[in-house]
Amino acid sequence: MNEHSNMNWLFLLESCASGLLAGLITYFAVNESNSWNVLVDFRAGLLTVSTFCGLFCGLVVAIPVFVAEKKPFKFLNKFVFAGSLGAVIPTIGVIFFKLLAEAASNIERVPGKTDRFLWWMMLACALSASFGVLNGGYKNFSRALMGIMPAFLVAGELIDQKTALESIKIIDYFVIGGVTGLGYGIVWDLLRESWLDEDAGKLGVFRFYLDAESFWVGNSKFCDITLDFGAEVVFQIIEKDGMHILEVSEEGNVQLNEYMVRYKLLADGDIIKAGNRTFRYHTRVARSRDIVPEVA
Numbered sequence: 001m002n003e004h005s006n007m008n009w010l011f012l013l014e015s016c017a018s019g020l021l022a023g024l025i026t027y028f029a030v031n032e033s034n035s036w037n038v039l040v041d042f043r044a045g046l047l048t049v050s051t052f053c054g055l056f057c058g059l060v061v062a063i064p065v066f067v068a069e070k071k072p073f074k075f076l077n078k079f080v081f082a083g084s085l086g087a088v089i090p091t092i093g094v095i096f097f098k099l100l101a102e103a104a105s106n107i108e109r110v111p112g113k114t115d116r117f118l119w120w121m122m123l124a125c126a127l128s129a130s131f132g133v134l135n136g137g138y139k140n141f142s143r144a145l146m147g148i149m150p151a152f153l154v155a156g157e158l159i160d161q162k163t164a165l166e167s168i169k170i171i172d173y174f175v176i177g178g179v180t181g182l183g184y185g186i187v188w189d190l191l192r193e194s195w196l197d198e199d200a201g202k203l204g205v206f207r208f209y210l211d212a213e214s215f216w217v218g219n220s221k222f223c224d225i226t227l228d229f230g231a232e233v234v235f236q237i238i239e240k241d242g243m244h245i246l247e248v249s250e251e252g253n254v255q256l257n258e259y260m261v262r263y264k265l266l267a268d269g270d271i272i273k274a275g276n277r278t279f280r281y282h283t284r285v286a287r288s289r290d291i292v293p294e295v296a
Contacts, residue, residue, distance in 0.1 A: 151180045219232055
């Protein structure tokens with residue numbers, strides 16, 4: 001089976017769980033009848049967006065870390081950092097949307113459905129911008145947007161139809177949370193470019209996405225992968241001109257395809273071994289060490 005096309009079902013489950021948890025907690029935190037309509041109830045809308053987006057962003061980043069490493073402090077650190085960013089950017093988006101909507105209403109009345117369509121689009125862009133900032137770049141903003149935008153538009157339409165008839169119930173928060181997690185998880189994994197896979201036994205694989213310019217592995221809670229041995233930084237993977245380079249620290253004891261290395265250009269299928277941890281590098285960018293010169 002082609003490992004490049006394999007869906008990471010564990011990550012998809014984690015993303016859906018993150019959305020459902022975010023929806024559940026938001027329901028109990030807000031529980032207002034018009035909580036997703038900032039033009040009707042600004043306070044409730046602002047609280048709903050900041051709570052849901054902050055929780056979703058924090059959980060979808062932190063839960064995979066906890067499942068793979070079982071380190072509560074690292075989970076909390078990831079959750080607080082990602083959650084804070086996920087709350088702030090959409091909150092700013094809500095404020096600007098409110099101001100623009102009021103300015104537009106003084107000029108010409110916007111139809112209700114158009115108004116709601118623009119609202120869900122704005123919300124999707126704001127939440128996706130949080131993931132773009134977290135993962136370093138517009139490519140990851142676009143990647144997140146391709147999953148979150150259709151999810152918000154579909155779930156938002158269902159919520160808007162429900163709100164027109166009766167107050168929002170807990171199931172509606174589960175719908176928007178679950179659909180958002182599903183959309184994000186599917187697209188984020190399908191549009192991956194480079195990643196590390198580690199065997200997770202019955203859980204399948206732990207997948208670590210190489211989305212930033214550098215990826216750190218070592219015995220530090222601030223590393224992307226935290227080991228239980230070795231130096232604070234055992235090795236790092238650096239992205240340069242579309243290529244990934246393995247750079248091992250002086251204290252590191254790392255094998256690449258069973259050979260000790262310090263600095264090496266990675267190719268698809270390479271096996272990186274550090275102590276009792278083994279990772280397989282994958283990339284969808286076609287390259288070979290036979291035709292690509294080593295980086296000086």
